[in-house]
Amino acid sequence: DTAVSQTPKYLVTQMGNDKSIKCEQNLGHDTMYWYKQDSKKFLKIMFSYNNKELIINETVPNRFSPKSPDKAHLNLHINSLELGDSAVYFCASRGSGAEQFFGPGTRLTVL
Amino acid sequence: DAKTTQPTSMDCAEGRAANLPCNHSTISGNEYVYWYRQIHSQGPQYIIHGLKNNETNEMASLIITEDRKSSTLILPHATLRDTAVYYCIVRVSLNNFNKFYFGSGTKLNVKP
Numbered sequence: 001d002t003a004v005s006q007t008p009k010y011l012v013t014q015m016g017n018d019k020s021i022k023c024e025q026n027l028g029h030d031t032m033y034w035y036k037q038d039s040k041k042f043l044k045i046m047f048s049y050n051n052k053e054l055i056i057n058e059t060v061p062n063r064f065s066p067k068s069p070d071k072a073h074l075n076l077h078i079n080s081l082e083l084g085d086s087a088v089y090f091c092a093s094r095g096s097g098a099e100q101f102f103g104p105g106t107r108l109t110v111l
Numbered sequence: 112d113a114k115t116t117q118p119t120s121m122d123c124a125e126g127r128a129a130n131l132p133c134n135h136s137t138i139s140g141n142e143y144v145y146w147y148r149q150i151h152s153q154g155p156q157y158i159i160h161g162l163k164n165n166e167t168n169e170m171a172s173l174i175i176t177e178d179r180k181s182s183t184l185i186l187p188h189a190t191l192r193d194t195a196v197y198y199c200i201v202r203v204s205l206n207n208f209n210k211f212y213f214g215s216g217t218k219l220n221v222k223p
Contacts, residue, residue, distance in 0.1 A: 031208070041196060041216055042215055042216075043155070043198065045210060048210070050208065056208065090154055092154075098143075098145075099160075100157070100211065101157075102155045102156070103154050104154050105152065105153070105154055
């Protein structure tokens with residue numbers, strides 16, 4: 001009965017590769033987010049989508065391209081991966097209430 | 112561009128109240144204060160939020176100063192399972208959409 005799920009949980013890849021992380025929520029929420037948590041545990045918002053429409057893009061490099069095929073899904077595609085992209089990426093969703101529900105995270109390691 | 116500052120870590124004895132402080136001196140009048148916690152690299156978990164008034168729920172209490180420049184999260188009876196990183200967050204509303212600014216977090220160590 002997972003509310004917000006992400007796949008994969010771990011992703012290890014070489015520099016220069018292209019990879020995708022998937023997020024799905026079964027809460028019926030309209031708004032979804034991607035956050036990046038760096039090695040110092042600092043969480044920073046990357047993107048926000050509402051009803052499949054991009055609302056917030058926090059000066060993230062063009063190599064990151066979110067895609068929302070429907071309200072329940074927000075995927076993150078990353079081109080030409082760099083060492084600095086290594087982090088834990090969290091997906092979250094929010095309905096009409098105040099709370100954001102976070103997924104379990106995807107730990108990306110770029111070698 | 113963090114809008115909050117928190118101590119890096121705190122210790123608390125099991126069964127005692129844990130009081131976690133947060134400074135948000137640049138907060139604007141319509142910006143809410145939220146608290147989330149993150150246990151062992153899991154996804155952050157909502158605890159409580161407030162605007163001006165003190166708030167209480169089944170998990171915690173939130174005390175916001177009258178000038179709103181700081182707040183304190185109170186866990187009334189800390190247990191070992193409350194060991195986590197606690198994030199104080201300012202929620203900014205932009206064109207009817209909300210953006211969370213996470214602080215650097217306080218690692219709370221609850222000790223037996």
